[in-house]
Amino acid sequence: MEDGAVKRGATMSRKLTDLNPDFDIIVIGGGITGAGVAREAAAAGLRTLLVEQKDYAWGTSSRSSKMVHGGLRYLAGGHIGLTRDAVRERQRMLDEAPGLVERMRYVMPHYRKRFPGPRLFGLVLAVYDFFAGERYRHRIQQTEMLQWLPGLSHRDLLGATGFTDAVTEDARLVMRILDEARSRGATTLNYVAATEVSKPGDRHWSVTLEDRGPGQSARRTVDATLVVNATGAWADRLWPVKDRKEHIRPLRGSHLVLPFHRLPVSVALTIPHPRDKRPVFIYPWLGRTVVGTTDLDHRRDLDLEPAITSEEVGYLFEAANSAYPGCSLDRGDIISTWSGVRPVVSSQDTSSDLSPSKENREHVIWDDDGLISVAGGKLTTFRLIAREILLTGTPYLNTLALADESEPVFPPADGLPRPETIRHLTWRRLQGQFGRHLPRLLEAGPLAEVPTTEYLWAELHWAASHESVIHLDDLLLRRTRLGLILPGGGVDLLAELKQRLQPDLGWDDDHWAAEEQRYLTLWRTACFLPEESPEP
CATH class of the missing domain: 3.30.9.10 (D-Amino Acid Oxidase, subunit A, domain 2)
Structure with a gap:
């Protein structure tokens, strides 16, 4: 995805329709593991595509401790x-x-x-x-x-x-790694699902993609030498293997x-x-x-x-x-x-009574003729897992030269002077989370803090304009955590958000109202308290 603003609608549909049909590697899953694979693959010079059926880091990678x-x-x-x-x-x-x-x-x-x-x-x-x-x-x-x-x-x-x-900040960690992947030539798309993976005869893998954005119906089939199934808890669904000893729990x-x-x-x-x-x-x-x-x-x-x-x-x-x-x-x-x-x-057998806390947290990689699936592992070891996945796929690639082990995953931000209005700890956070984009972020909006939080309004403007925000929950639950730290999910802030960010997002009044309703319903059911009754 380019550095410029990415709007949903015709632009997104065209982007999927005009997608290059051939890649060296397609990564399915936009969490920490998929992001790590995309970054290492792009750094190795591979033509890389990453797709995520919902938002980047929507699953486990924005919900860790x-x-x-x-x-x-x-x-x-x-x-x-x-x-x-x-x-x-x-x-x-x-x-x-x-x-x-x-x-x-x-x-x-x-x-x-x-x-x-x-x-x-x-x-x-x-x-x-x-x-x-x-x-x-x-x-x-x-x-x-x-x-x-x-x-x-x-x-x-x-x-x-x-x-x-x-x-x-796990969701921001994923976004930073994806940005490093894109800076090395990778293409990444959120709200694009891989609906079918097949390998006709001895040909390359074919992956059918479907745009899952609001009001979209674009579909496209693309080919790749290697496909990485980094969908985590969904790994069995994409490519079930009947005789495999392990299963996702x-x-x-x-x-x-x-x-x-x-x-x-x-x-x-x-x-x-x-x-x-x-x-x-x-x-x-x-x-x-x-x-x-x-x-x-x-x-x-x-x-x-x-x-x-x-x-x-x-x-x-x-x-x-x-x-x-x-x-x-x-x-x-x-x-x-x-x-x-x-x-x-x-x-363990699915009927086993082994305590969840006693399960092994080691990751496992399965190779099925160039469709490589991975599950398990830890947030901390994403880089090692990514390199191991690519080494597993070496037999299917003409050449593979992984980036040098000493190459930093996160190049330092430019040595900008700290604006006087930004606190030292906030400045340190911005440098780490946004890297090379920090100069442009500072120009994206006001440097004042959102009341009762450590976020700057400029961060919200930047996310709305440059970070593939498709739904309001992308902005309030993953690009920022305002929905988790403000009472009522930030309901009292929504009117001001609309006034400030509606031009950046390009949503008309009806679209904004629908997004507010969608977000508040989601927040009540998934980010607040359940009814006081036992789980069925």
Whole structure:
């Protein structure tokens, strides 16, 4: 997609109709894995197309816990290789993309006669630090702990262990990687579905594409030497393999967003849930506090927005109120929720009672004569997974020369001086999230902040004009998170958004009204509270 404004309607339909019919590689799926493959493929000089049936990062990659980490519980479970690779990739991302990937202090409190104790946890962290090549772990005394986390339950509290991991804005991470792919020649299209994949005889793969944008019906068949099925939880649907031992086990993880004053934390607190001892995180995010996550089988339609259940709300409140007994959190405190579906690869029989939390998080790659499917894996290791996928496809390509291992995924932004009206932390974030586009973003709109948030109006103007916003939820739930941090999904802001952004989006009044109704209905059903009834 070009750098200029992309409007839906005739322009999008023409873009699909006029699409080059031949590619070296077609990537199906616009989440973190697909974006990583597109970037590595384009950097290797391959003619690359990426399509996403909904919005970029619509699925798992905008609904994670936002953590770029090695996974301490995976290390404790014996997944040493996964943890080692993730810790090293975490460090690489911290070095390359400050502002997009940032350090966060994590704290694990230790209570008398509760697991894990400080000695055992310290041993696990020692291995973690060994992989990182730097010591991050340290002991925290009880008095210091209560200064950091006022209100934390101190009954039988022995102290805590502190360590460092990282966080990101996952949807913006995907957008930045896609931008790097496009800068190297890749074509990317959202709201374009791959409806059929076939390989007639010994010919190249044929992929039938369909425009799923509002009011669109354009279709086009394009060919490629290699097709990558990076659709995550939908991988079985695109190319089911009857005799495969593994299958996708969709697991839902849900989160609560609360006002900071109701649960003030300045670090990421890790607590074992009082019921099943699963780790639950309480951490600061965009001026609010998040509690998450759950880990349950997701048996609902994958094409619908995943949503939290009353059972999950109760589970997360149980964890938070156990850690902070004086807060007495309830449903009236919730600003919003989000839920995502993890495409975990399971080798267990579908009737197995293996706990979701005990499933392996390693990724799996299947090759079926040049149709390469991938599922599982971690946000942190997207680059390694992408390179492994391309190496798997080497036999089908005439030549493949992957970009040098040392080449940065995220080139630094130009050394612009910080405008006086922009705060230091906001400036750092903008540099990391927008890279080479930062000079133009600063000219896209006012540099004032959207009230009660850290977003600039210029960011919304830029997204509306340059980031393939097709629906209002693309703007409010993924390009920004205004819909998750403002009461009512930002309903009180909609009139001002219309006044400011309607020219950028090119929507007439009827179109805008329809988008508002669509967004508010979606927000109520997928980003807020369910009715107080058990899941069927």
